[in-house]
Amino acid sequence: MKVFTLAFLIYLDYKALQQREKLTKRSKRDSLWEKAHERNAKRVLKLIVELEGLWVKMGQYLSTRADVLPEAYIRLLKQLQDSLPPRRLEEVRQTIEQQLGQSMDELFTSFVSVPLATASMYPFMA
Incomplete structure (x- = not known):
């Protein structure tokens, strides 16, 4: 629900920007447009970290797709490569x-x- 809510909020933000433009x-x-991209990229980053x-x-993955996303998204999402908050x-x-018994x-x-x-850790399949 959080993802759909954010997607709708971002949609409305860009639609309003089209009218303002x-x-x-x-x-x-x-x-x-740059300010809107920055604002919405921050929203996306915050939700991704939360989820x-x-x-x-x-x-x-998206942070590597400069061919798909505006620069503000790429720059902010790159933080996910090495700047995630540590777990308790x-x-x-x-x-x-639990994993090692x-x-x-x-x-x-x-x-x-x-x-x-x-870091991301994947279980090894034996």
Whole structure:
């Protein structure tokens, strides 16, 4: 529902811009579009970060598609390549213990609780 709501909001924003453009001097039209792209790209980025998971992957892919999206979207979505907020340690601990079937204390002699970065991890198929 959040995705459809945002898509509708962005649609309305661009439709309103099309109407405003008719009343704007030619010299200022490019600036209007750039501001709209920036505003809407920020909205998209914020929602992608909130939704996590596959949405982040889609955002990462879209950040490589300069042939499809305006520059503002590409620039902001590139943040998904290496600037995602880290997950809480308890969430990481729970995932590791669930996937590996042992407690963190049994698996590691030491574990640094301060994250260095965020990464995507895929389970390996045996």
